[in-house]
Structures are given as C-alpha cells and as structure tokens.
Amino acid sequence: MNEEAMTGLEAEQSPADLSYPVQGDLRDLETRAPRIGKVIDGDTPRLAEAVAFRVPSVQLDGVQCGRFFLAAGSQVGLSHLREGTPRQDGYDFIATANGNLVVALADGLGSRPYSQVGARTFGELVVFLAAQDPGLTAAEYLTQAATVTGEFAQRNYNLDSHSIAFVGAVAVFDPQLCSIARVGDISAFARTDAGDFEELFVHQADTAANLVEASLPGRHEPEIVTSDSDRIVLATDGLAGDLRFSPAVREWLAKLWSRPVTGSAMNEALRFRRQGSHDDRTGVVVWRPVLDPAAIL
Amino acid sequence: VDSEVFTVFPVFLLIDVSASMAGGAIEAVNNAIPDLKKEMLANPMTGEIARVGVVTFSDEGRTLIPLCDLADVTIPEIMIEGGTDFYAGFKEVKQAIETGLRSLPKGTPFYRPVVFFMSDGAHQSRVHPDWSPAYRELTDRTWKLAPEIVAFGFGDAQADTLSKVATRYAFMSKDSDPATQVREIMHALLSSIRTASASFRDPSQADGLTIDAPTEHFTPLPKLSL
Numbered sequence: 275m276n277e278e279a280m281t282g283l284e285a286e287q288s289p290a291d292l293s294y295p296v297q298g299d300l301r302d303l304e305t306r307a308p309r310i311g312k313v314i315d316g317d318t319p320r321l322a323e324a325v326a327f328r329v330p331s332v333q334l335d336g337v338q339c340g341r342f343f344l345a346a347g348s349q350v351g352l353s354h355l356r357e358g359t360p361r362q363d364g365y366d367f368i369a370t371a372n373g374n375l376v377v378a379l380a381d382g383l384g385s386r387p388y389s390q391v392g393a394r395t396f397g398e399l400v401v402f403l404a405a406q407d408p409g410l411t412a413a414e415y416l417t418q419a420a421t422v423t424g425e426f427a428q429r430n431y432n433l434d435s436h437s438i439a440f441v442g443a444v445a446v447f448d449p450q451l452c453s454i455a456r457v458g459d460i461s462a463f464a465r466t467d468a469g470d471f472e473e474l475f476v477h478q479a480d481t482a483a484n485l486v487e488a489s490l491p492g493r494h495e496p497e498i499v500t501s502d503s504d505r506i507v508l509a510t511d512g513l514a515g516d517l518r519f520s521p522a523v524r525e526w527l528a529k530l531w532s533r534p535v536t537g538s539a540m541n542e543a544l545r546f547r548r549q550g551s552h553d554d555r556t557g558v559v560v561w562r563p564v565l566d567p568a569a570i571l
Numbered sequence: 572v573d574s575e576v577f578t579v580f581p582v583f584l585l586i587d588v589s590a591s592m593a594g595g596a597i598e599a600v601n602n603a604i605p606d607l608k609k610e611m612l613a614n615p616m617t618g619e620i621a622r623v624g625v626v627t628f629s630d631e632g633r634t635l636i637p638l639c640d641l642a643d644v645t646i647p648e649i650m651i652e653g654g655t656d657f658y659a660g661f662k663e664v665k666q667a668i669e670t671g672l673r674s675l676p677k678g679t680p681f682y683r684p685v686v687f688f689m690s691d692g693a694h695q696s697r698v699h700p701d702w703s704p705a706y707r708e709l710t711d712r713t714w715k716l717a718p719e720i721v722a723f724g725f726g727d728a729q730a731d732t733l734s735k736v737a738t739r740y741a742f743m744s745k746d747s748d749p750a751t752q753v754r755e756i757m758h759a760l761l762s763s764i765r766t767a768s769a770s771f772r773d774p775s776q777a778d779g780l781t782i783d784a785p786t787e788h789f790t791p792l793p794k795l796s797l
Binding site: 315548 | 579616
C-alpha cells in the first residue's frame with residue numbers, strides 16, 4: 275500500500291473514531307417484561323471517563339433472613355447508562371440477633387457527583403449499627419447512619435456532605451409490625467390481598483416531580499409509618515413512580531411477586547420499559563411469615 | 572392512578588419575532604426547530620419526557636405550537652412581526668403553560684416547566700411600558716406551575732435586562748453574526764433540554780437545573796432582581 279492510500283485509510287478510520295460494539299450489536303436475554311407507552315430505544319450503555327466510586331450496574335438478592343424472606347433488586351437507570359455515570363441507588367439489609375430484619379435504601383441525588391458514595395455508605399452503616407445494636411428504632415438507625423456517613427466521606431475521601439447527598443429510608447421488621455422511617459422521597463407499599471399496592475407514605479401529587487424537599491446528611495425529622503402487612507415493598511422514587519402511575523407495572527409486579535422470588539427473578543421484574551422511566555430502579559420486597567423454601571419461584 | 576400517565580418535562584421556547592430578527596436570525600430559528608424534533612425522535616431522555624411549546628412575541632404574544640410531543644406535529648414557519656413587547660410574551664407564555672399542563676391527563680407527574688427566552692433587542696412598547704408586572708405573575712412561586720426562565724440574548728439585547736428576566740441562568744452571545752448566534756443558542760438549548768431531562772432533581776431548587784452554554788459562544792450573566 276502506498277503512502278497516499280495509507281493516509282486515506284487513516285483519515286477514514288482513526289482509532290479515536292472507532293468504538294465497540296457496533297450500535298445494535300449487543301446480545302441480551304429475552305424478557306417477558308412489558309414495554310409501556312412510547313419508548314425509544316437508547317444507545318449502547320457507556321461509562322464516562324474518570325468516574326470514581328463506580329458501583330455495579332445491578333445488585334440482586336433473594337434470600338431467607340430468619341423469619342422473613344427478602345428479594346431485592348437495584349438496576350442502573352437509562353439516564354445513567356446514557357450519560358456514562360454509575361447507579362446511585364443502593365440497598366442493604368441484615369437479619370439481626372434479636373430476630374428482626376433491618377433494611378436500608380438510599381437514592382443518591384442525580385446532580386451530585388459522588389452521591390453513590392453516600393447511598394452505599396449509608397446502607398453499610400445502617401447494617402453495621404444494627405449488628406452492634408439490634409434494639410434501635412428505624413428513625414434512630416436512619417439519623418445515626420446518615421450522620422456517620424457524612425463524617426466517613428469527609429474523613430476518608432475528603433468529600434463534603436453536599437457532594438454525597440442522598441435520600442434514605444430504613445425499615446425495621448419484627449414478627450408483628452414493620453416500621454419505616456424516611457427522609458426524602460423513597461416510598462413503601464403494602465401488598466393488598468387483591469394484589470394491589472397501597473402506598474404507605476402520603477404522596478404529594480400537586481408538586482413538580484423533580485423537586486425533593488429534604489436530603490441526607492442533614493438535620494431532618496424523619497417521616498415514620500408502620501404497617502402490619504405481611505408483604506411490604508420498599509422502593510426508590512424511580513420504581514415508586516412506576517408503581518404509582520402505571521397500572522401495567524403494578525399488574526406485572528403483582529403477578530411476579532405473588533410469592534417469594536430469587537435474585538434473578540428480581541432482575542426480570544425490573545426490566546420493563548416504560549415511557550419516561552429512566553431513573554435507577556430499586557425495590558426491596560419482604561414477605562412475612564416465611565413460606566416453605568420450596569415455594570420460591 | 573387507574574390509567575397510564577407518563578412524566579412530562581414541559582419546555583417552552585419564548586422567541587422574539589420583532590423586525591430586527593428578520594433575515595439570518597429567524598431563518599436559523601426556523602431551521603433549528605426541526606432539529607429539535609429529530610432529537611425528540613432519537614433520544615429517549617428527551618423524546619419520552621420533554622413536551623415542547625413555542626410562543627412568539629412582538630407587539631403581541633402568540634402560541635405558535637401549544638405544549639405537545641414535537642414528534643406528532645408539523646412545524647409551522649415562524650414569521651417576522653412588529654415591535655418588542657416582553658410583557659405580551661410573558662403573558663402569553665403563562666397562558667400557554669397553564670393551558671398546556673391543564674390539558675395533560677389527570678394525575679400526570681410533571682417537572683417544573685422551563686422557559687427558554689430568546690431576544691435580540693430591548694423591550695419597546697407604548698401599550699405596556701413596564702414589562703415587570705407580567706414577569707412577576709409568571710414567576711410567582713405561589714403559582715404552582717411557575718417556570719424557571721433561562722434567558723439568551725444576542726444582537727442588541729441588554730445584558731442587565733436578560734439578567735432580570737432569567738430566574739437563574741442568563742447568557743449573552745459572543746458571536747458576531749446573528750445567524751451563528753441563533754444557531755449556537757439553539758444548540759445550547761437542545762443540550763440543556765437533554766441534560767435537564769436526565770438530571771433535574773435536587774432538594775435545593777437552586778441546583779436543580781443545569782444549563783449547558785459553552786463559554787466560547789456565551790458570556791454567563793449574573794442574576795439581577797427586578
């Protein structure tokens with residue numbers, strides 16, 4: 275090949291222009307999850323340059339925890355996949371020494387560069403606190419873990435509270451009752467016998483959808499609800515919004531969660547595509563009492 | 572909610588169509604709106620959420636395209652009209668927001684509306700010498716649909732006025748050619764819609780809206796009060 279031809283080739287395909295895979299070339303597993311409304315297929319998922327503190331795109335669980343069964347899933351949102359930023363939701367849980375189940379959920383604020391650090395650390399610290407002291411209330415776990423999260427991020431990473439801001443919730447399940455404390459817009463639903471989802475927190479329907487009134491770390495009085503339902507769903511706002519506004523999503527999830535499920539079934543549960551639903555999706559479903567393990571889907 | 576309702580991000584373009592916009596500037600606006608439509612068709616972050624209304628103002632305000640999915644409409648040509656009455660523009664866009672959002676299915680979740688204001692000149696009206704009453708009505712936070720206003724100025728636009736019109740973000744174009752100025756404004760606007768659709772969420776509203784206006788083309792202006 276002469277020099278002129280080589281130059282021409284380089285001009286057409288410089289390494290900087292090449293990317294892999296080719297658009298539309300990704301193989302995925304089939305899904306029965308619904309597509310709802312007018313959905314536009316997105317680009318190849320990407321990771322932006324110089325992203326620190328990345329967390330895995332997906333987190334899944336389906337486990338027996340003492341007297342309870344917990345299935346949980348957290349999936350990175352389409353908006354993050356497109357921007358190349360990490361999932362900012364997180365959850366964690368512990369079966370405590372006194373027979374309770376403590377669950378933490380957190381949702382990092384999208385506009386903050388390291389909110390995934392806040393969300394992840396908060397969950398870990400709630401679990402750590404519950405391991406040390408299983409007798410605290412949901413509100414105590416929430417406020418103490420949030421405070422320590424701020425101190426931890428500052429001390430270890432030199433990140434201030436603003437850059438790691440998140441909303442959080444903690445649920446404490448005992449054999450009779452579930453108590454849930456939250457700051458921000460994480461929500462909780464009780465599954466009714468009719469197969470529907472009854473929201474436990476009051477949803478402010480007349481405010482703009484993108485405004486959150488309070489976040490952590492910070493001094494905010496947690497909102498608290500209790501429920502004696504034997505099936506509770508905790509959800510960050512990405513999933514809570516779909517449960518609230520979409521009969522098709524409710525039907526899909528009610529069917530799938532009619533009995534305890536595995537982690538991979540939780541992944542399938544969250545794979546629906548719904549118009550305008552691009553945020554991270556995180557759901558933690560708790561069944562009480564524990565069913566026969568053979569009944570797991 | 573018993574029927575499917577989808578989240579909406581209402582975006583309004585409030586465009587000066589006074590005589591000084593004639594030529595390259597209005598041509599660039601007319602070329603840019605179809606590009607906005609293409610973006611809507613190709614990008615789920617904008618196409619599934621953003622709904623767009625186009626309001627023009629000169630001596631009068633006019634709702635050229637009511638709040639809609641741009642993918643579903645034929646884009647009309649924007650024509651040059653007369654003077655420059657900001658008051659008429661603010662009145663009309665308030666009405667367009669109210670009508671547009673009220674027409675959505677009951678229970679539709681919506682983001683705070685954003686109005687992209689674009690002008691190449693100063694307010695000049697004998698009918699409404701003071702534009703501020705209409706502006707105050709539009710931005711009054713006791714009105715639950717009160718929008719954020721992002722102001723872009725070029726040509727003979729006055730920096731101080733733009734700073735007062737914007738609720739937070741105001742930019743003055745650095746380019747010399749009006750057609751280039753408008754083209755860059757429309758690029759910045761498109762990029763801003765894309766960013767806002769994906770990340771407009773924050774406890775302190777001051778951080779909720781991020782606007783991408785490249786500094787090689789724009790001078791950011793400070794926020795001034797009326």
